[in-house]
Amino acid sequence: MTRKPDQLTHQAGCPAQSFSQQIKDELNMQSGSERNCQLAELAVALACAHRQSSSEIVLTTANPSYAGLVARLVLERYHVAPELVAGKETLSIVLAPEDLVGRIRQDLADQLDIDVLEGPFWLAPDKVKHCTKAILRAAFLASGSIRDPIKAYHLEFDLRREDVAIWLGQFLAALDIRSGLVRRHGHVVVYIKEGQQIADFLLHGGAHQSLLAFESLRVEKEMRNSVNRVVNCDSANSTRIAHTAARQLELLHFLEKSGLFGALPEELAAAGRARLENPDLSLKELGETLEPPLGKSGMNHRLKKLELFAQDQMEKERKHHND
Secondary structure: OOOOHHHOOOOOOOOOOOHHHHHHHHHOOOOOOOHHHHHHHHHHHHHOOOEEOOOOEEEEEOOHHHHHHHHHHHHHHHOOOOEEEEOOOOEEEEEOOHHHHHHHHHHHHHHHOOOOOOOOOOOOOOOOOOOHHHHHHHHHHHHEEEOOOOOOOOEEEEEOOHHHHHHHHHHHHHOOOOOEEEEEOOEEEEEEOOHHHHHHHHHHHOOHHHHHHHHHHHHHHHHHHHHHHHHHHHHHHHHHHHHHHHHHHHHHHHHHHOOOHHHOOHHHHHHHHHHHHOOOOOHHHHHHOOOOOOOHHHHHHHHHHHHHHHHHHHHHHHHHHHO
16 A cells, blocks of 8 residues: 555654655755855855844754754854754754854855845855755755645745745746745745646755655556546536436437327437437447447437427427417
């Protein structure tokens, strides 16, 4: 039996993780080793920060692993351990005092030609040529989430700065990943709503295990939708056949009671008898009962003529009674 993505990491005695958390756990284990990629990752993380000033940068996350990642990057590069402040459901990484913020800003300006605090935010492609995984990873860990793919395809980045949102949308577009932008509760949200586009994001971001789980679920979902469409189509066809047959039977019974069958040409009478004897058959199946067999369109043509003849006779009888 195929396990759904949100069940893939479930262990006995432990609640199943959300698919969003599974992606973050996978991405969190893939820190880049190149200097520029580490800087690009840090730049994106800081651009998504909860609070920014020249003396303090505060990143808030519900993901302790991500907090550890940022703290480790800062410690390795600047030999200063950030302060970690635990909230009720979140963890804040506080980069202070002012000299640390200044050193980070200067480092990013020297290496990537960017001021992470003063927009517009922009990472020059030539500076981060081989850092796609690191950038997408940092963006998703800092501000991303994905809905349960069983319910809907929807991945988004909840950002506080419009310049960062615009840059991220353009960065995704350069990877042929289509995204949209909407404002929500004072934030700017970049979103991806197509299954293939989400799969492409996971591929470029290096979340290969999550991608396999997502694609497996997507195939299962598409197959289920296809089956539902076929069942609905068959049901609609069955209903249409039943209504048509009921209408034809009513008219044919009228012809029988009125003694008008004898006035019919033999081919029409044969078609009428076939319908009376086989009320549940489709036109194609009805045609196959005749000798010689008749195709669907031919059978339809004969029954239409019968209906018109019967309706005409019923109208004449109604007028006769009225007179």
